[in-house]
Amino acid sequence: METASAEARADRTRYYDGLSAAAHAATLRWRDEALSIDRVDGGEGGGRELAVWPLARLSIGEIDPDGRVALSCKGQPGRVSMDAAALPPRIAARIATPRTRRRQYLGWTLVGVVSLGLAFALVVRLPAVAATLVPRSVENHLGEMVETVVVNQHRVCVNADGQRALEQLEARLAGAAGIAQPIRLVVIDSKTVNAVTLPGARMVIMRGLLQEVDSADQLAGVMAHETGHIARRDPVVALIRGAGISLVSTTLGINLGIADVSSLAGQLVNLSYSRDMERLADANGVAYLQASGLRSDGLAGFFALTSRKHGNAGSTVEFLSDHPRIADREKRSQGSPLGESALTPKQWAAVRGMCGKP
Template identity: 60%
Template sequence: MSLVIVTRYYDGRSAAAQVATLRWSPTHLAIAGPYGELARWPRERLRVGEPDPDGVVSVSCKGEPGRLLTAATALAPEWLPRRRSWRGLAWAAVGVFALLAAFVVVVRLPAVAAAFVPASAENRLGEAFEPLVVGNRRICRNETGQRALEQLEARLAHAAGVSQPVHLLVIDNASVNALTLPGGRLVVMRGLIDRVENGDQLAGVLAHETGHIASRDPLQGMFRRAGIGLASAMLGFNGWDVDMSSLAGQLVGLSYSRKMESAADAHGVAYLHASGLRSDGLASFFALMAKREGNGGGAVDFLSDHPPTIEREQQNQGSPNGEHALTAEQWQAVRQMCEKR
């Protein structure tokens, strides 16, 4: 049985197209013109190209000079030689490459990954984590003390080039610690305020934490822990299982690299100096903590897994020249922030 199809035929010797009639048989394709047969091509040697935007395909025969153009819809599937689809394989290869690239960037190069996260996404992440980190601990509220800390942190953030206001909270927790969350959020524990001797030491710790904020270290640290899952969650993909509560717990105990800690120390001293404040408060705080450790008090949470305290004191001496970070009245208000009324 054969099927007749009208098409255009080019004999390969001239540029003119000839109106031809195609007759398909189980073994051959016969091309007939007005005055007789123009060519006879064996089915197994036929080559069919990809359809163009108008749905026209080019058909040729291996070893023969001519070609013909006809509508793809006119060709029955069984007439077409089997062709391996490389398009699907190409897209699969692209997907594998993208996954590998994401792994390298997110897991191996967290600083690069953090740089690609927009501030809006980081802010949403910080907003989600803050209540999980605070938990059932009481937020210490004292208008005078809160305003004093916010004004101090605003000076430090300005010196650090942090573009958005830092959201600062003091919580009723005995841990001698302060920590930063993604999106410019700073949580100060009551235990830290109770332990430091003056506002300049506290300012030294806040300046150190501001260094982490400016470098987006919390986000980098979280990428190291959660990797691609965190990136997917931030971009709105639900295919990765990310336990936000677990990540919040990791933030509380997050240990930065020695390089990050050393940089935050140096930056903190620089921010204090640039703010017109005395910049020896951080070294004074380290000396206080080293004395406590020497007396058998153990390492405080803020110094856990950090470079040795004595080394940090020696490397970040700062200068006593400059204003005190807080006035006597402000320091007193800060120390009273967590008192129950």
């Protein structure tokens, strides 16, 4: 243990408590694990302990031209100004010289460049892998912004009974998909025949879809399909594929002048999934319906319905645009009529009337 014999000279050592501008003459006692700062004022209360700082959290600044150095403790207010020459050798050895600091800066710069290069390689080569590197907090923030972009353009349809019915149905599907995060579900008053998934486990259903489907089971088929996208984090994968460099740079806190997060929101609204993503979401959707104990032929029924109404191209149905051919999807999505109906007649009526236009 280093005792008072290793004390810094009180006439040159000053302690600032961080609460006022007052400077206190101080004596420093260096112990094995901590630094004790004692007040030296020559009057009553002299020698009173002002602070105890663990050496593991001690931070040491550079030596100034006057040969003085500043000490501070991470997580505690206050600082000490003292002669660098009064530091014990084991503490003085921790002072970084300008040359050492340059090496540290170069080292961290190299680490940053390599990390960014690896991230870009993942974005270009393996979007699905890169998506797993996006923190959930970032994904949730993106989802919140994109939802604002989508929802602010339309009226949100509010109906307690209909909303509750949809949320209960989606909870069953999410449970079958093994999704732990609660899924946020919003219905908007848009004539577009579509339902979209957003980052952060969010789903937006449009009035046009509610009016297009013939039954609750067809709606459940579409919702199960969208749940498949959420389970595999497809919105983030698609975003990285379409705007990956911007996303990675923003996630790492680097402004490359390419795009910021707010511009990514507008891009995500217009993203489309790959055909492989769509095929997998169709197959998984049917599986989720079956695992939920629901009849699983609703998605194929929806494809058959839209094919009859709009032809195989389905050009007026946004849910089907840029996707595999409707006839092919119908064949691959054949489920079973066995199982519960997705909603009761009363629940289905509430859902159909959510936007006031049943």
